[in-house]
Amino acid sequence: MNIFDLIGPIMVGPSSSHTAGAARIGLVARTMLGEKPVKAEILLHGSFAATGKGHGTDRALVAGLLGMKPDDLRIPDSFRFAREEGLEFSFGEVKLDEAHPNSALLRLTGETGKTLEMIGASVGGGKIEVREINGLKLRFTAEYPTLIIQNHDNPGSIAWVSKLLADENVNIGTFQVTRSSRGKDAIMVIECDSRITDDLVEKIMQNPDIISAGKVNL
Amino acid sequence: MAIFESTRGLIEETEKSGLPIWEYVLKTSCEESNISEEQSWEMMGKTFDAMLESYRSYDQFQVSASGLVGGDAEKMRVARNSGDTICGSFIGSVIATALTVSECNACMHRIVAAPTAGSCGVLPAVLLPYAHVKDLSRDDLIKALYVASGFGAVIAQRASISGAEAGCQAEIGSASAMAAAALVYLHGGDLRMMENSVAMALKNMMGLVCDPVAGLVEVPCVKRNVAGAMNALASAEMALAGIESRIPADEVIDTMKVVGSMLPPSLRETGEGGIAASPTAHRLFPDGPKI
């Protein structure tokens, strides 16, 4: 129990779930993309779709995509900043299966053409969970430095990754492995105690069984 | 973590430690979240400054997204300053401060969720006017925030601080209980008095539903912050007078959880029941929560 969840967070109103959480979903998506987004298709689900406008959910999501934190005073004017920074965005609604009522699906294109599709849920008090990345179901909060690795489900992948982490002296907090079915692609979500470097991500990618590797350090 | 699991535990462990309660909460929470005491103190200081700033950022001419909120804090301030009020100057300030901070939240200013954004006006509403009349320092108020967070943590762990989960009793009710404990602390009351103030504040808000018009944190939320602040004052005052809650705080918190789970979804932040379903709310927002 963090006492700064009781007195805090410091945030731009009016709603911790619909405003602060939305900004954080945008921010996490930007970091996952790993570069400045130039195009964003944002689809709102459930209560985000129903009451999002009045809560500034739309402006908060765009603010996050621009790199703003939930306490950034520019959030109410984020649409203007998006125009200035060349971020083209659109909003729509979507009905997602088995999603949290406060969810958004973001489809991003970055300045070098990288793409990302992410579903984020605002789970209360400004906290969020990433629930899906590029169609793969997973779950993490992005409160800790997190590595997200997609790999072919062959023996040795986990050992490969954990050895590299050990070599770099990165301590593992939690380690989840999921896969759609036996022998299919698997996904590892690793929460760490210290920052994850670009260099480490590159090293991880050198194993042919690794399909993709991404990181969030917030 | 036993101490944040019950008010009883919090109080007994604080007594054993021989520390003032704010310091006990500070130390224990640091151990748990792995930050230093200096970092924690600095963060709470920043949080207090942000709270004060949210109050100062008020603009009487601003209105919220729906157009329903704005300008009321100024009306209250004018009335208070006229000297012609029922409750006098101190209570006038409490009401005006609650409205000020809550209106700021509805108008997308930066606020401190305490414990939530919807209930962000309650703590500043009692702390700032009280600090003004008693000439308290910033440090005193930071300590009071630690006290509030200690009791808030118990409520969050045993029950909930989310309107979507347990109704407004969990938001304005919890804020009110936290504010009551902070006031008892600032006024020099003992640990039992804090516990009693929490119990009384929560009992008085038992069953309060979450029914925001059009699903927005505006009506009835802004004015409910006033009710939460007034209830905190009354509960703290009773506790300081030696009045005890006949039901212990932990049992009241547990009851709040049970009552919250009995509320239908229409009364838990969906904007479909309660005040949100009144004829005027329907007339203003014929499409329901969507504006």
Ligand code: SF4
């Ligand atoms: S009515 Fe609901 S949204 Fe408004 S303050 Fe209460 S709990 Fe929060």
